[in-house]
Amino acid sequence: MKMGLPQKIWIYFLLIVTSAFVFFPVLYAFMISFMTGPEIIQGKFFPESISFENYSKVFSRLPLLSYLLNSFIVSVSVMLGQLVVCSLAAYAFVFFKFKGRDFIFFLFISTMMIPWEATMIPNVFTIRKLDWFNTYQGLTLPFFALAFGTFLLRQHFLTIPKELHEASQIAGLSRFRFFWRVVLPVSKTSLVTLGAYGFLTTWNMYLWPLLITTNKSVRTVQIGLKQLQSQEIATEWGVVMAGVIVVIIPTLLLLFIGQKQLQKGLSQGALK
Amino acid sequence: MTRIGTMWRKSLDGRTAALYLLPSIILFSVFVFYPMFRTIYLSFFLTDQTGNAAIMVGFENFQYLLGSSEFQNSMKATGLFVLYTVPITIILALFFALLANEKLKGIGFFRTMYSSTMGISVAASSVIWLFMFNPSIGMFNRLLGVMNLPQIQWLLDPEWALLSVSISTIWMNIGFSFLILLGGLQNIDEHLYESSRIDGAGYFYRLRRITLPMLSPTLFFIITISLINAFQTFGQIDILTKGGPSQSTNLIVYSIYREAFINYQFGTASAQAVILFLIILVVTILQFKLGERKVHYQ
Numbered sequence: 071m072k073m074g075l076p077q078k079i080w081i082y083f084l085l086i087v088t089s090a091f092v093f094f095p096v097l098y099a100f101m102i103s104f105m106t107g108p109e110i111i112q113g114k115f116f117p118e119s120i121s122f123e124n125y126s127k128v129f130s131r132l133p134l135l136s137y138l139l140n141s142f143i144v145s146v147s148v149m150l151g152q153l154v155v156c157s158l159a160a161y162a163f164v165f166f167k168f169k170g171r172d173f174i175f176f177l178f179i180s181t182m183m184i185p186w187e188a189t190m191i192p193n194v195f196t197i198r199k200l201d202w203f204n205t206y207q208g209l210t211l212p213f214f215a216l217a218f219g220t221f222l223l224r225q226h227f228l229t230i231p232k233e234l235h236e237a238s239q240i241a242g243l244s245r246f247r248f249f250w251r252v253v254l255p256v257s258k259t260s261l262v263t264l265g266a267y268g269f270l271t272t273w274n275m276y277l278w279p280l281l282i283t284t285n286k287s288v289r290t291v292q293i294g295l296k297q298l299q300s301q302e303i304a305t306e307w308g309v310v311m312a313g314v315i316v317v318i319i320p321t322l323l324l325l326f327i328g329q330k331q332l333q334k335g336l337s338q339g340a341l342k
Numbered sequence: 343m344t345r346i347g348t349m350w351r352k353s354l355d356g357r358t359a360a361l362y363l364l365p366s367i368i369l370f371s372v373f374v375f376y377p378m379f380r381t382i383y384l385s386f387f388l389t390d391q392t393g394n395a396a397i398m399v400g401f402e403n404f405q406y407l408l409g410s411s412e413f414q415n416s417m418k419a420t421g422l423f424v425l426y427t428v429p430i431t432i433i434l435a436l437f438f439a440l441l442a443n444e445k446l447k448g449i450g451f452f453r454t455m456y457s458s459t460m461g462i463s464v465a466a467s468s469v470i471w472l473f474m475f476n477p478s479i480g481m482f483n484r485l486l487g488v489m490n491l492p493q494i495q496w497l498l499d500p501e502w503a504l505l506s507v508s509i510s511t512i513w514m515n516i517g518f519s520f521l522i523l524l525g526g527l528q529n530i531d532e533h534l535y536e537s538s539r540i541d542g543a544g545y546f547y548r549l550r551r552i553t554l555p556m557l558s559p560t561l562f563f564i565i566t567i568s569l570i571n572a573f574q575t576f577g578q579i580d581i582l583t584k585g586g587p588s589q590s591t592n593l594i595v596y597s598i599y600r601e602a603f604i605n606y607q608f609g610t611a612s613a614q615a616v617i618l619f620l621i622i623l624v625v626t627i628l629q630f631k632l633g634e635r636k637v638h639y640q
Contacts, residue, residue: 078446085441089455092438092516096458098481099470113484159366168356174363181374183626187574187595188619191384191602191612192377195393215369245358274463276577277595281603292465296581299469307473314466325461325517326454333457333525 124312156219226260263335384612403613426508435519460517464577471510526560
């Protein structure tokens with residue numbers, strides 16, 4: 071697309087102003103995280119000096135390191151669990167012919183219309199009955215099956231030529247080996263998209279960990295932030311913001327690295 | 343015997359497929375279908391403290407809810423919240439996506455900036471906004487002070503609280519909507535624009551005649567997702583307002599949460615959950631019915 075110089079300047083102007091607006095709250099939180107109490111009350115934007123005191127304080131007040139580790143374990147488990155469960159289901163939908171396939175497919179679709187919040191009350195009871203309060207399996211297992219993830223992968227699997235499947239059968243490759251050796255490797259991009267999506271949404275999950283963690287043993291960072299904010303309110307905003315920055319760094323990094331991939335993958339899964 | 347044998351072999355595909363589908367089916371049954379039916383069941387009962395059905399009351403829970411001013415208020419707040427957040431989020435995200443779709447030097451940097459809010463959790467965003475809304479040291483009241491305008495008690499004033507939560511929610515949701523819309527824009531075939539340029543069509547003409555129609559499936563998708571997400575809002579309410587002041591921000595999921603896990607009224611909480619489910623069902627069906635007519639597929 072060719073455009074004139076005045077047009078270009080105008081677009082750059084809009085880009086700079088609007089993206090600065092969008093990014094401002096994060097930048098502001100970052101600045102506050104280096105400030106002392108009096109500086110914050112004076113309403114400065116730039117800290118006078120870069121000191122990491124707030125950061126060392128936040129790590130000493132909260133078991134933040136163990137919360138981070140918990141979040142990491144939970145997010146990676148859900149990510150891997152989703153990849154396994156969804157890719158198996160998607161494989162069955164694409165490469166098997168069997169009775170009732172359409173019906174089961176419809177069942178999968180229907181789960182997308184049931185908001186998770188509408189089922190949370192019995193789910194909490196189930197977790198209690200299983201004695202899974204404050205456990206990793208209680209935090210992760212309910213999220214392994216995901217209709218959206220199954221569709222995303224199914225879309226990609228459908229693009230694999232049927233001849234490849236037939237050839238593999240003639241060559242005597244078992245179903246599982248075809249899945250493992252051929253289907254998964256050629257679907258790497260969709261798997262990466264789904265993985266990044268699963269990690270991101272699990273890391274940011276709030277309501278479920280709030281419901282089923284009652285002590286700090288498996289508590290995640292998001293609940294840690296709630297704790298921090300209710301303990302520290304009105305006193306040390308610098309420390310609170312240091313906590314915020316620590317919590318958002320992993321997902322921001324992941325987003326910055328995988329932005330292109332995520333955007334392509336998600337909009338494809340959304341549409342076809 | 344042989345007939346059974348061939349049938350057994352024929353259904354081999356089905357049995358193997360079942361093996362691959364089993365994990366999903368078990369998990370969906372335990373954590374989606376069973377609890378959904380259980381929620382509907384519980385909504386017809388009064389329950390004890392541990393959530394066991396005690397006395398069957400028929401539709402009384404629903405009658406009670408529809409007559410209670412608290413629930414009416416919660417529904418009204420939810421409706422307003424959806425109205426405040428969804429259109430503005432999508433319009434802003436579309437505007438940003440159109441800007442970021444231009445092929446310019448350094449455009450990758452701007453794309454990252456716009457999508458950044460997707461990488462920030464609801465809890466972290468809420469804490470940042472809680473600070474910005476702080477009446478004495480927050481940024482918003484400072485700005486008002488500089489401009490000699492009267493101060494606002496953002497999250498503490500029943501007139502302003504829902505609006506404040508909406509503003510922060512719009513910000514939180516922009517990243518995701520932007521990413522999806524940008525993806526949609528990039529899928530539009532370049533050739534469509536080239537022929538229109540020869541005709542000398544202007545930017546806004548192309549926007550109206552090519553870009554928006556071609557983008558309509560993506561727009562349709564993001565509108566549906568945003569509506570559903572708005573009905574499911576919880577985290578920012580819990581951190582910013584706890585449903586207050588005077589219940590002005592008591593959105594439906596927060597209301598369910600409070601009724602169930604603070605008041606232990608599982609029957610009425612389940613009835614609310616059923617209503618939430620019905621609302622989302624209706625929204626989804628309506629969207630698809632309207633979408634079929636309005637959306638232009640390639």
